[in-house]
Amino acid sequence: MPTFAFDDDAVTVIIGSGAGGGTLAHELTRRGIKVVLLEAGKREAPETFSQSPNEAFGMLTWLDPRSQSGDWSVARDFPTLPVWHCKTVGGSTVHWTAASLRLHEWELKPATTFGRMAGSSYVDWPIPYKELLDYYRLAEKRMYVTRRNGIPGLPASNNFKVFYQGAKKLGYRKVHTNYMAINSRPQDERSICLQQGFCVQGCKVAAKWSTLYTEIPRAEATGKLDLRVGAQATRIEHGKDGRVTAVLYRDAEGREQRQKARLVCVAGNGIETPRLLLLSDSARFPDGLANASGNVGRHYTRHTMGFVWGVFDHPVHMYRGAVLAGLVEDETVHDARRGFAGGYHLELCALDLPSFPQVGMPYGWGRDFARTIESYANMAGMLIVGEDVPRADNRITLDPVRRDRWGLPIPHLHVDEHDNNLAMRHHAQERGNMLYEAAGAKQVLFGPPPPATHNMGSCRMSADRRDGVCNSHGQTHDIPNLFISDGSQFTSSGSANPTLTIVALALRQAEYIAKQMTARAI
Amino acid sequence: MEQPSPLPWLIDRRRFLQNVTGVITGVLVAGSPLALLAPSRSWAIELGSLSSDEGTTLMAMLRSLAPHDHLEDAAYAMVVKGIDRKAGQDQALRTMLKDGLSQLNADGPFAGQDEDRRVALLRRIEATPFFQSVRVDNLMMLYDTPQAAALCGYEGEVFSKGGYLYRGFNDLKWLPDPPLADAGPLDL
Numbered sequence: 001m002p003t004f005a006f007d008d009d010a011v012t013v014i015i016g017s018g019a020g021g022g023t024l025a026h027e028l029t030r031r032g033i034k035v036v037l038l039e040a041g042k043r044e045a046p047e048t049f050s051q052s053p054n055e056a057f058g059m060l061t062w063l064d065p066r067s068q069s070g071d072w073s074v075a076r077d078f079p080t081l082p083v084w085h086c087k088t089v090g091g092s093t094v095h096w097t098a099a100s101l102r103l104h105e106w107e108l109k110p111a112t113t114f115g116r117m118a119g120s121s122y123v124d125w126p127i128p129y130k131e132l133l134d135y136y137r138l139a140e141k142r143m144y145v146t147r148r149n150g151i152p153g154l155p156a157s158n159n160f161k162v163f164y165q166g167a168k169k170l171g172y173r174k175v176h177t178n179y180m181a182i183n184s185r186p187q188d189e190r191s192i193c194l195q196q197g198f199c200v201q202g203c204k205v206a207a208k209w210s211t212l213y214t215e216i217p218r219a220e221a222t223g224k225l226d227l228r229v230g231a232q233a234t235r236i237e238h239g240k241d242g243r244v245t246a247v248l249y250r251d252a253e254g255r256e257q258r259q260k261a262r263l264v265c266v267a268g269n270g271i272e273t274p275r276l277l278l279l280s281d282s283a284r285f286p287d288g289l290a291n292a293s294g295n296v297g298r299h300y301t302r303h304t305m306g307f308v309w310g311v312f313d314h315p316v317h318m319y320r321g322a323v324l325a326g327l328v329e330d331e332t333v334h335d336a337r338r339g340f341a342g343g344y345h346l347e348l349c350a351l352d353l354p355s356f357p358q359v360g361m362p363y364g365w366g367r368d369f370a371r372t373i374e375s376y377a378n379m380a381g382m383l384i385v386g387e388d389v390p391r392a393d394n395r396i397t398l399d400p401v402r403r404d405r406w407g408l409p410i411p412h413l414h415v416d417e418h419d420n421n422l423a424m425r426h427h428a429q430e431r432g433n434m435l436y437e438a439a440g441a442k443q444v445l446f447g448p449p450p451p452a453t454h455n456m457g458s459c460r461m462s463a464d465r466r467d468g469v470c471n472s473h474g475q476t477h478d479i480p481n482l483f484i485s486d487g488s489q490f491t492s493s494g495s496a497n498p499t500l501t502i503v504a505l506a507l508r509q510a511e512y513i514a515k516q517m518t519a520r521a522i
Numbered sequence: 523m524e525q526p527s528p529l530p531w532l533i534d535r536r537r538f539l540q541n542v543t544g545v546i547t548g549v550l551v552a553g554s555p556l557a558l559l560a561p562s563r564s565w566a567i568e569l570g571s572l573s574s575d576e577g578t579t580l581m582a583m584l585r586s587l588a589p590h591d592h593l594e595d596a597a598y599a600m601v602v603k604g605i606d607r608k609a610g611q612d613q614a615l616r617t618m619l620k621d622g623l624s625q626l627n628a629d630g631p632f633a634g635q636d637e638d639r640r641v642a643l644l645r646r647i648e649a650t651p652f653f654q655s656v657r658v659d660n661l662m663m664l665y666d667t668p669q670a671a672a673l674c675g676y677e678g679e680v681f682s683k684g685g686y687l688y689r690g691f692n693d694l695k696w697l698p699d700p701p702l703a704d705a706g707p708l709d710l
Contacts (some may be wrong), residue, residue, distance in 0.1 A: 051678075051679035051681055051682075052666070052679075053666070054662060054666050146706065152706040152707055153704070153705055153706030154705070154706050155692060155705055155706045155707065155708050156692060156699060156700045156704075156705035156706075157691050157692055158690075158691065158692060158693065158694035160700065160705065161692070161694050161697050161698075161699065161700060162694070162697060164700040164704065164705075165697045165698070165700075175704060176703075176704040176705065177704070177705050177706055184706050184707075184709065185709050186709075192709045193685075193687070194681075194684060194685025194686070194687045195685050195686040195687040195691035195692075196679070196680055196681055196685040196686060197680075197686060197691075198679065198681065204681045205681075205685075314694075314696045315675070315694070316694060317675070317677075317690065317691075317694075319676060319677075320677075320680075320686035320689070320690055320691040321686055321691040321692070352676070352678070353665050353666075353670065353671055353674055353676035353678070354662065354665045354666040356665070357661040357665055358658070358661045358662055358665075362661075365587040365588065365644075365657055366586075366587070366589070366641060367589055369588065370588050370589050370590050373588070373590075373665070373674060374590065374673065374674060376674040376675060376676060377674060377675030377676070439697070
């Protein structure tokens with residue numbers, strides 16, 4: 001593997017190796033573009049993934065401190081861990097559960113579709129749906145998504161059988177084992193899914209797509225990738241012309257390094273990406289990079305989430321099998337008669353035993369709580385994934401007081417949930433309740449939203465430079481050689497798990513970057 | 523946030539280098555998942571931060587937070603050991619625990635009270651950082667023990683056995699199977 005010189009100003013520096021950064025690294029290097037890929041975490045492999053849920057959590061999770069405020073329940077339930085994403089090569093594609101859903105055309109036009117909504121900051125996406133659809137198709141091929149391109153669906157698990165029965169009794173029509181980037185047959189030189197139920201701990205047989213063992217090794221094979229692990233970016237520097245010129249980072253030994261760059265692409269997940277731009281303030285850019293419009297860190301969205309657990313008379317063993325392999329699509333419509341804007345998915349979900357009481361029902365104690373946990377084997381589960389209304393003041397800022405180990409301000413999250421979210425969650429929980437009752441549940445329990453795994457919108461793309469941070473290619477409005485390459489660039493959350501869209505946008509961005517480089521525009 | 527640890531409170535050789543501040547002992551229940559592994563059914567955990575009395579109080583608190591009648595003391599003792607170990611690395615936590623536990627014993631030994639009384643005492647301190655810290659650690663550690671897994675019917679990792687693909691991921695028979703079109707074939 002080549003090691004490019006620190007003063008090589010022809011390289012593209014990508015920060016973060018997850019769905020966005022890892023895919024982009026492969027796409028650029030296979031076009032002959034030299035890439036330095038900075039990853040803050042270590043490099044694991046299927047052989048090193050832990051089979052203890054608690055240990056795996058410690059191994060893969062971004063545990064650097066974050067502070068938070070606002071009325072969202074996560075602030076109460078998970079005060080020290082408001083978001084749950086990864087710090088490891090492959091980023092959150094190591095722990096993701098592989099649901100690969102497309103946004104719908106109307107979800108790209110929320111301002112138009114929903115009309116004026118007080119307390120929201122919607123704008124429409126600046127990208128034509130037809131064009132995005134082309135990249136969805138490419139991404140689905142790349143990731144071997146089931147139920148697309150003739151790839152069979154995953155088989156029905158016990159948890160899915162319960163889910164399916166209830167959903168069909170309720171009259172739902174589009175119910176199936178989800179669009180999953182998990183092998184339902186051997187392909188891409190990777191195993192089929194062995195239904196271990198350990199998706200979140202890292203797939204031991206690599207049946208689940210992850211940039212860790214797909215895009216990144218392929219990028220390395222081109223000879224054009226210099227992957228630096230344990231390298232945490234701390235600042236992006238710019239020159240007199242306002243273009244970015246270098247990235248400062250701490251290497252695995254904690255030493256400060258400076259890598260020169262022709263181009264910088266930031267893909268550090270929805271919290272760290274805006275934080276890095278804010279940390280890179282200068283005399284010329286006193287509010288941080290690419291922040292002339294004041295939108296860096298704002299409009300931060302997750303998804304409207306929540307768990308529904310059904311308790312049955314007979315065993316389910318929900319932990320056996322691919323975690324998210326089940327989907328109801330019927331509620332993914334905009335129907336104002338339901339009392340809220342936007343749509344949601346009901347997705348099959350299971351939690352392992354150590355995680356269930358921590359994440360699935362995090363505030364219980366006493367007799368009732370203990371009795372619930374004891375019915376774990378007879379439980380079926382689902383997760384609500386719905387539109388989250390963007391608000392200008394739901395945002396990532398720099399904590400005014402607390403510092404990380406490098407002396408830099410930690411990120412602060414502020415989230416006040418819009419009433420639309422509450423109405424949607426209530427509707428979805430009621431539907432989930434009815435679904436499990438229709439399947440014969442003797443008890444149905446609701447779990448609150450977990451720490452946010454889908455972090456979007458905090459450097460959003462916009463047609464008008466006053467409304468966002470970047471254009472439809474992720475290129476920042478203010479600085480032509482600075483790109484946003486992760487879910488931060490989403491204009492709105494929609495109701496689709498974000499990874500497929502992140503990958504589709506990375507494929508599209510790579511084409512754009514290569515063309516712009518050839519034209520010497522960047 | 524402190525990194526959670528898997529099962530280091532079972533065997534932790536560093537403990538031998540530290541002072542022992544307390545001991546809790548008990549006997550494994552016949553049929554305990556640990557009884558198969560342990561050379562003897564008697565167990566003892568050595569504490570490095572808490573006294574024996576504090577350990578006993580903490581164990582009673584854990585059982586009141588998660589009262590599983592069929593879960594043996596050894597499972598709760600593992601959590602005591604895990605919390606004691608964390609306290610050994612964190613002075614602020616150690617102080618908070620000692621203060622909180624002593625407050626629980628203010629009107630006589632907490633461990634000697636009946637369950638209603640213990641629950642009432644805990645309700646009073648539900649909002650305190652001490653209570654929340656112990657409650658969350660208990661969730662994290664108790665349900666990671668082999669005894670809790672056995673009690674709740676959780677089989678855990680199965681990679682070493684080839685996954686649940688042939689070990690029951692689809693063995694549910696009390697509902698009909700969904701049609702193939704909405705699921706997918708088994709790849710044999």
